[in-house]
Amino acid sequence: MSDSALTPFKAAFRLTKLLNEFSNVHGGQRFPVDVESLAKHCHEVFHWNDPVAKVHGANIQGFDGCLTTLGSGKGWAIVYNNALSSEGRIRFTLAHELGHYVVHRTLKTEFMCTGNDIDDWQSADRNIETEADLFAANLLMPLDDFKPRIANDDPFRKIAECAEAYGVSLTAAALRWISATEKKALLVASNDGFIRWASSSDAARQAGAFFRTRGRTNELPSRSLAADTNVVRELDGVSVPANVWFPKAHADTKLREMKIASEQYGTLSLLILPSTADVWGPWNAED
Template sequence: MSDPSTPVRWGIELAKLWRCAGLGFPVDVKLLALDYTSKKFSDPIGEIIDHAPHGLDGIDGMLVRRKKRGDWCISYDGNITIPGRVNFTLAHELGHYLLHRTSRDDFRCGQEQMMDYESVESKRIENQANVFASYLLMPRTDFEEQIQGQQITFDLLGDCAARYGTSLTATALKWLEFTEDAAMLIVADADDFIHWSYCSQAAKRIHCYRAPGEELPDAVKTSLRDGKLIHGLTRRVAPGVWHATAEAIESLVISDQFEQRIFLVKFPYASSRDYEKDDEVDAFDVLSERAKGFNWTK
């Protein structure tokens, strides 16, 4: 069986190998990366270390080729305190290893590199590493089982984040990737300017995107100033605020560490369900046999 050729397929394969070995969530990326690559490749990941003591500020994760040893090293910022950030960072670097290590010897990734991109090529490889990490850590079938029949809220997404060992933001982005609902995530700074946003496919079709650098809607800024929009609040929002003609359901969480406001905005009366889900069928039986050779149950 040949190696996968896409970040989605790599993520699905390793997630299934992990589960076929009898292991649950969250995925232990350190154990997976070290054991899988040592058995699979001639230039494996030989070590995963904390680089915080070395003063590499602003770099969440790194993947570096060690030419003398003939292997690779993943390092991460051990000072990160947000639950799930380190695990996602390690998965992101593993994605670079599987997908991009033949193109260069050094990958340095921070929040800016993971979310904002300076070039088309940088955008392509960082997005691929993020996609791989999301499919490895948050398999879609399991995710759908956790949220089936429930209203999507930050609390529910937080429960999923705890299950998968991921951050709330990464978990919300994963939901937006596959949901048939019209919804978007908006991250704004303390000065009311939008840092970035991400829309579901259904939201894109009704033109809900908000560009980086835009200000938050006037009605939202007024509610924030008047104390009517606070952390943890969910409320209905009239048409003309987040969308010209669609009513919205708006939720807010505030990240004190980054001085950011994170909005989850859903458009329950504007959803479109006319697109097909991606096929995620894979050779489960073959993966089960392959998983027997990995010592992940120890």
């Protein structure tokens, strides 16, 4: 397969297949993925002569990770911000930069990635940062293993279990769940009463349940569980009128809202709408 034919999905699948075969033959723990070791041997899989020669932490303030060339004939270095305190965040960052190496290294000699780049899985323009995220998600949490782990109606608890099993952050596991679920569901990250970003499942987006956050300021709904500072953790979920979050939803429609809050990472909320719910407003020809 030529470099130009490598998509994030194909590249991650090829490496996943290799890791599965290795685990079947030699035994041992399949997850979490040892990204550092994989990165240093990745060039052998694709028969490239410009390996990832170094993987290390460094003081790169303002960025979570970086992929940079070491110069002609010296290969590449993957660097993560050594101020990152979460092992799960570090693992996903390394996998994101490995995605740049595998899929994009012919485009540039350096990739500097912020935390927003690494959380932006649903960018409308499908840019290289989104592609690196998709590669990382498919490598660290392959769907054939992920889906059986979440096959019940207790999503936030299962997401937390997946985060532990795959060695990733709760946010990464939750985003993976959103991308895989057939439910009408949204993941909302907030801080200090304002939405930082939101990610919708395909079914939720088609029902009008999404938030545009890029370049916008969105205040949390005052009657939402997310805005209630007295509630730190609610994994079972509470019933909330859907029009609390989506003003054009029918007054009788309820959604299920779950929440995990921390001083370090802010608030992560999971909203699940009924399968029949639709929160689009009345048709307006001017729209």
